[in-house]
Amino acid sequence: MSDGKPRSFQEIILRLQAYWAAQGCAILQPYDMEVGAGTFHPATTLRALGSRPWAAAYVQPSRRPTDGRYGENPNRLQHYYQYQVLIKPSPPDLQELYLGSLAAIGIDFDYHDIRFVEDDWESPTLGAWGLGWEVWCDGMEVSQFTYFQQVGGHDCRPVSGELTYGLERLAMYVLGIDHVMDMPFNDPGAPIPLKYGDVFRQTEEEYSRWNFDVADTGKLLHFFEAAEAECVRILDHPQVDPRSGKRIIMVHPAYDQCIKASHFFNLLDARGVISVTERQAYIGRVRALAKRCADAFVETNAGGWTGDASAAAE
Amino acid sequence: MPDLLIELFSEEIPARMQADAREALKRRVTDGLVEAGLTYAAARAWSTPRRLVLAVEGLTGRSPDLREERKGPRVDAPEQALEGFLRSTGLTKDQLQARDDKKGQVWIAILEKPGRPAADIVAEVLEATIRNFPWPKSMRWGAGSLRWVRPLQSILCLLSDEAGAEIVPLEVDGIRAGDVTRGHRFMAPAPFRVTGVEDYQAKLKRAFVMLDQDERADHIWHAATNAAFAQGLELVEDRGLLAEVAGLVEWPVVLMGAIREEFLSLPAEVLQTSMKEHQKFFSVRDPKSGRIVRFVTVVNRETADHGETILHGNGKVLAARLSDAAFFWGNDLAVARAGMADWRAGLEQVTFHGKLGSQADRIARIEALAREIAPLVGADADQAAQAARVAKLDLQSAMVGEFPELQGIMGRYYAEAAGLPSQIAAACEMHYKPLGPSDAVPTEPVSVAVALADKIDTLTGFWAIDEKPTGSKDPFALRRAALGVIRLVLGNGAKFRLASILELAHLALLQSLLFQSLAAVRWIETGEILIGERDTKYGLGFVQTLLKEGNVLKIEPNSNDQFPPFSSTVDIVSDLLAFFHDRLKVHLREQGIRHDVIDACLSMPGNDDLTLLVRRAEALNEVLRTEDGENLVQGFRRANNILTQAEAKDGVEYSFGADPKFAEDPAETALFAALDAAEAAIGPAMEHEDFAAAMAAMAALRGPIDAFFEAVQINAENEILRRNRLNLLHRIRATCLAVADLTRIEGA
Structure with a gap:
């Protein structure tokens, strides 16, 4: 571990990567699609299902169109980074491991007040829930800590432990920065020092304008429906591929469509064209897709399927 | 006699669950021990965020053979x-x-x-307790199957006496009980052994764990009040928050910090709510200005810099939160000063209930109702209507969106900012009251009118769509609404016929549903929909006419599904009135009025005038406490029984014509005179609703009635005498029944 306080946003990310790599996690890369949170990455959603052990950590760019503030709000962004760790089964010392990661990014427990405050997590769109805490450092929420109980309507056995760090907020706290756009992205002593705002202020403006006022709601609605239909169509295919003769269930291509549908829904929401009552209906439609993907995943090898009918039935 | 010590050490237990968990652990373990034949002297349970602890003193070493x-x-x-x-x-x-x-x-x-050693029994009872623990929400973790509130990490289970300590042999899902625990997560994380209850408590304290939740709460309270007092300030009391923060820390340290100048102008309720909800901070008030000027946070450790870093961090988080609040407040004030039109328009889009329409439609109904109720409670009708129009606008404000519990309170501030009269601003806050049985009842007439209209509209609405409370289920808090109406009426001595207001409310509701196309009017004979389009307005009179012609038309929910037509206004009103009477009985019973007394008054006419009803009940309750009253009821019952039997046997009603000239006995003559006097007194007293006087006049009959029964045989040989006496009994019955239905009075 590097000593002392980190000096930039990216150093915090690099330290987290190094720390979780040292704990034995596979360091994955972000999923290459628009998602609302790191949980949507198949490395979390799908891998939390089934009996196979898993340990992965990754950064996930996340998009929440309704949170856009044209780069003006010190804390709110429509595009931000989450750091995500998923370990299955959850190890008995997960809290200690987690605290070790805070120490690795320069939080000294001799001077700070760390607290685990009840916060049960639920994702209506993924049909998932778990129990855990939000972790407070000096009254500031720095992470979500969750023991997954259900995903896509399936009981998690074994249970995964999930850690989610809101990277900008955490880094601002560690670096003592008041406005996200002022945060050093690379080292302040670098030949070309860049602030967070140098990287993202313009895109925050562009997306805020598009998300709130310009995105074509008719097209978005159409995209939503197309993604929904494609997801179902993919999963309706027989398990055995006629070309190769192999059993190939196309869970991930279908799940991609589920992710797309979820993102289109978020965009429609930001455009303000979804009423309160419709909202529930849309969420239910995405959840139905997530559930079908989860059903299909547990029929695959990665999902713990062994070809044994009795194991699959469980 | 050994002592038993149990510690269930886990990851952080939610603060709100700790009190119930302590009780459950104590009850389940001690019940189990006693059931297995052991006895004990005393048991105490404690909790911290990371442990549930039970100490049982003086346990018997074996169960008896x-x-x-x-x-x-x-x-x-x-x-x-x-x-x-x-x-x-x-x-x-x-x-x-x-x-x-x-x-x-x-x-x-x-x-x-044969008896069994305590250790075996403890092991069995504790395992069963752990496996069946009544957590409101529990979870699995890792690859195990045990459920606990959060992962259970270790079990300490010791039986100790003068001779030493013995670990109770016990293993639950791979966790073996031992004699080891740990201290504070950061200040003393090393594991250590303990030998008994006292040793455990002492070592924990050295390891920066204050085990007793009450001690932690006391410590927090004293440290916080002292810190405030030292600066000439006072802590805002909040027992719920105190219990919660005591459940979030093992080693409470109180820190007080300043609120930035720029936020001090926010309303006190906003500061308090934001700090409490988001940060679990206590508020500190300046007694001179009444403003919130500082916060107190309770942290879980001591630090070398005496909390400076922690306080700095908390202050930053608070500033970010309060910036949001200040932003909401500023924007809301701008809308309020502009007359709140944006909020009014917004409420048209907000559904109150799918079958009852939008908030805007509901407000229109409340307004109409408030206008009718106003004169009955001494309010100006126009003011009540205006108050009803603005009372719920703050639901659209950003502040109430963020903190729903500030509804009404913000309404008052915004109405004041909009320049509305003070009684209208007050109604914005007060019309939600009374919220619970101990909440004060508003007395300002405009507030009373809107509060009644709001609750009565809620009740009629959910009654109309058949969403009444059943058993323990009352999702729309209708019992509370009904009790609210009762307390508003009684607390203000308001006198009006509730039935006619309910009738009005139901008609206004149907009119509103027709207007929103949530209801349709259908010909019963042809099934054809007659009216169901929006853009038509219907007057109350029109709706009333439709309903009166119930054989031709029905009004039904307008939906693709088949719904039964709405019940008639008459049915709704009588059903709702019965619900009110039930709630009233509960309310009066709590005030010491016998249920049969209430029944006796309920069966009198005018029972939907709740004030009148209660005054009658109170008077009857009083008179029944006197000896005369109690004996009068017996005399009445005797008269009534004899009369009822005779009437059944003879097949006639002895309802008139008792003539004093057939009186044989002086007691009989005296009764005639007494009845004349009582009737003369009761009539006018009832007219003036002077129930005490009426009851007194009735009770005065006790002596003459008793004497009459003593001296005279009713079923005389002489048929004329018999008939005359039966008719006299009828006068007793009629006179008493004019005051209250004494047939409902039990016992005696």
Whole structure:
């Protein structure tokens, strides 16, 4: 571990990567699609299902169109980074491991007040829930800590432990920065020092304008429906591929469509064209897709399927 | 006599669950021990965020040996009987004894159950307790199958006496009980052994764990009040928050910090709510200005810099939160000063209930109703209507969106900012009241009118769509609404016929639903929809006419599904009134008025005037406490019984014509005179609703009635005398029944 306080946003990310790599996690890369949170990455959603052990950590760019503030709000962004760790089964010392990661990014427990405050997590769109805490450092929420109980309507056995760090907020706290756009992205002593705002202020403006006022709601609605239909169509295919003769269930291509549908829904929401009552209906439609993907995943090898009918039935 | 110590050490237990968990642990373990034959002197349970602890003092070391003799079949009974007896006792034939009995020799089984050591029993009881613990929400973790509130990490279970300590042998889902625990997560994380309850408490304290939740709460309270007092300030009391923060820390340290100048102008309720909800901070008030000027946070550790870093961090988080609040407040004030039109428009888009329409439609109904109720409670009708129009606008404000619990309170601020009269601003806050049985009842007439209209519209609405409370289910808090109406009426001495207001409310509701196309009018004969389009307005009179012609038309929910038509106004009103009467009974019983007294008054006319009803009940309750009153009821009952029997037997009603000229006995003559006097007094008293006077006049009949029954035989040989006396009994009955339905009075 590097000593002392980190000096930039990216150093915090690099330290987290190094720390979780040292704990034995596979360091994955972000999923290459628009998602609302790191949980949507198949490395979390799908891998939390089934009996196979898993340990992965990754950064996930996340998009929440309704949170856009044209780069003006010190804390709110429509595009931000989450750091995500998923370990299955959850190890008995997960809290200690987690605290070790805070120490690795320069939080000294001799001077700070760390607290685990009840916060049960639920994702209506993924049909998932778990129990855990939000972790407070000096009254500031720095992470979500969750023991997954259900995903896509399936009981998690074994249970995964999930850690989610809101990277900008955490880094601002560690670096003592008041406005996200002022945060050093690379080292302040670098030949070309860049602030967070140098990287993202313009895109925050562009997306805020598009998300709130310009995105074509008719097209978005159409995209939503197309993604929904494609997801179902993919999963309706027989398990055995006629070309190769192999059993190939196309869970991930279908799940991609589920992710797309979820993102289109978020965009429609930001455009303000979804009423309160419709909202529930849309969420239910995405959840139905997530559930079908989860059903299909547990029929695959990665999902713990062994070809044994009795194991699959469980 | 050993002591038992149990510690269930886990990851952080939610603060709100700790109190129930302590009780459950104590109850389940001690019940289990007692059931297994052990006794104990005392038991105490404690909790911290990471541990649930139970100490049982003076436990017996073994359960007693039990010996039971069971009588079996006769020795010469058939083989099957013996076999059945052996099966039920679990013994073999050679273990039985033959013994003489009255009817010959019988088999006797002697069942001996040796006592068991406490450790075995504790192990069994604790395992069952852990496996079946009543957490409101529990979870699994890792690859295990045990459920606990959060992962259970270790179990400490010790039996200790002068001779030493013994670990209770116990293993639950791979966790083996031991004698080891740990201190504060950061200040003393090393594990250590303990030898008993006292040793455990002492070592925990050295390891920066204050085990007793009450001690933590006291410590927090004193440290916080002292810190405030030292600066000439006072802590805002909040017992709920105190219990919560005491459940979030093992080693409470109180820190007080300043609120930035720019936020001090926010309303006190906003500062308090934001700090409490988001940060779990206490508020500190300047007693001179009444403003919130500081915060107190309770942290879980001491630091070398005396909390400076922690306080700095908390202050930053608070500033970010309060910036949001200040932003909401500023924007809301701008909308309020502009007359709140944006919010009014917004409420048209907000659904109150799918079958009852939008908030805007609901407000229109409340306004119409408030206008009608206003004169009955001494309010100006126009002011009440105006108050009803603005009372719920703050639901659209950003501040109430963020903090729903500030509804009404913000409404008052915004109405004031909009320049509305003070009684209208007050109604924005007060019309939600009373919220609970101990909440004060508003008395300002405009607030009373809107509060009644709001609650009555809620009740009629959910009654109309058949969403009444059932059993323990009351999702729309309709019982609370009904009790609210009762307390508003009684608390203000308001006198009006509730039934006519309910009728009005129901008609206004149907009108509103027709207007919103949530209801349709259908010809019963043809099934054709007659009216169901929006853009038409219907007056109350029109709706009333439709309903009166119930044989031709029905009004039904407008939906693709088949819904039954709405019940008639008459049915809704009588059903709702019965609900009010039920709630009233509960309310009055809590005030010491007997339920039969309430029944006796309920069956009198005008029972939907709640104030009148209660005054009658109170007067009757009082008079029944007197000796005269109590005996009068007996006399009345005797008269009524004799009369009822005679009427049944003779098939006639003896309802008139008692004539004093047939009075034979002086007691009979005296009763005639007494009844004349009572009737003369009761009539005018009832007219003036002077129930005490009416009841007194009635009670005065007790002497003459008793004397009459003493001296006279009703069923006289002489038929004329008999009929006259029966008619006299009728006068007793009629006179009493004019005051209250004494047939409902029980006992005596």
